[in-house]
Amino acid sequence: MKIVVAGASGLIGTQLAADLRRSGHDVAAASLSLGVDTVTGKGLAAAMTGAEVVVDVTNAASFGDSSALAFFKASTKNLLAAAAEAGVRHYLALSVAGTPRLVESDYFRAKAVQENLILASNRPYTILRSTQFYEYINGVIDIGVEGNLFRLPPASMRPVAAREVAAFLAELAIGNPFGNIIEIGGPEQFGIDEIARIYLAANEDQRQVITDPSTSYFGVELSGDVLLPGVGARMASQTLSDWLYKSMAA
Structure with missing residues (x-):
C-alpha cells in the first residue's frame, strides 16, 4: 500500500515512516526538506x-x-485537495488533546481550524488527538521560566512517548x-508543576518550581x-x- 506521510521529517513523521516501511508499505515521505x-x-x-x-x-x-x-x-487545504484529486481513501491527521477547549491560544485555534477543514471536506478521515509528548516536556516547562x-500551573496532563503515538498512527x-x-x-497523570520537578531532578537541575495556577499555557489560563x-x-x-531513564542512557 502506498502511504503519503506529510511532515515526514519531524519527530513523529520520521518514526511513522520507518514503522510503515518496516511493515512493507510504500511510503512517500513528504516534507519541505x-x-x-x-x-x-x-x-x-x-x-x-x-x-x-495520507x-x-x-x-x-x-x-x-x-x-x-x-x-x-494553507497546508490542510492543499493536502485535502491533492488527496481528493488522487482518490485517496483515508485522510489521517494528528492533532492535540484539548484543542476545542484551548482556542484562546493562537496555536490551538489554528489546530481547530485544521480539524474543521478535515471534517468539512467530505473525505473519509480519522483525526487522532494526542497529549503532549515526553520529548517536548522541556518546552512546556519553559513557559514558566523566570x-x-x-x-x-498544577493543571493535569498525561504525557506520552512520541514513539507510541507514531506506532498508533501506523x-x-x-x-x-x-x-x-x-x-x-500516556499511562500516568501529573500536574505540569509536578512533571517539571521530576524532569528537573532527573537532569540534576536545582532550579525551584513554584506552583501558580495563573501561569498561562501557550496563552491560555488552564482550568x-x-x-x-x-x-x-x-x-x-x-x-x-x-522514558527519562532511556533518553538519558541514549
Missing part, C-alpha cells in the same frame, strides 16, 4: 500519485503568533477510516482537565520514569 511544500502545494501531486492513505503530521514553525493559522489553513525558577493508517476524532494519552484525553482514549504504556 524533501522537496514537497504543503503550503504552496509544490510537489504534492507527484507525491500523491497512486496513494491510498497521514498529515505537519506542524507550524511557531506557536506564539498568527503564522500558525496561516500555515494550517530567571532561576519556574512558575507553573496502526490507524492501514485500517479503515473512523470518520471520527479519537485520542491517545480543570482541559489537557486530558476523554473517556475511551488509547492509553500508551511507557511511563515517564522509563
Whole structure:
C-alpha cells in the first residue's frame, strides 16, 4: 500500500515512516526538506500519485503568533485537495488533546481550524488527538521560566512517548477510516508543576518550581482537565520514569 506521510521529517513523521516501511508499505515521505511544500502545494501531486492513505503530521514553525493559522489553513487545504484529486481513501491527521477547549491560544485555534477543514471536506478521515509528548516536556516547562525558577500551573496532563503515538498512527493508517476524532494519552497523570520537578531532578537541575495556577499555557489560563484525553482514549504504556531513564542512557 502506498502511504503519503506529510511532515515526514519531524519527530513523529520520521518514526511513522520507518514503522510503515518496516511493515512493507510504500511510503512517500513528504516534507519541505524533501522537496514537497504543503503550503504552496509544490510537489504534492507527484507525491500523491497512486496513494491510498495520507497521514498529515505537519506542524507550524511557531506557536506564539498568527503564522500558525496561516500555515494550517494553507497546508490542510492543499493536502485535502491533492488527496481528493488522487482518490485517496483515508485522510489521517494528528492533532492535540484539548484543542476545542484551548482556542484562546493562537496555536490551538489554528489546530481547530485544521480539524474543521478535515471534517468539512467530505473525505473519509480519522483525526487522532494526542497529549503532549515526553520529548517536548522541556518546552512546556519553559513557559514558566523566570530567571532561576519556574512558575507553573498544577493543571493535569498525561504525557506520552512520541514513539507510541507514531506506532498508533501506523496502526490507524492501514485500517479503515473512523470518520471520527479519537485520542491517545500516556499511562500516568501529573500536574505540569509536578512533571517539571521530576524532569528537573532527573537532569540534576536545582532550579525551584513554584506552583501558580495563573501561569498561562501557550496563552491560555488552564482550568480543570482541559489537557486530558476523554473517556475511551488509547492509553500508551511507557511511563515517564522509563522514558527519562532511556533518553538519558541514549
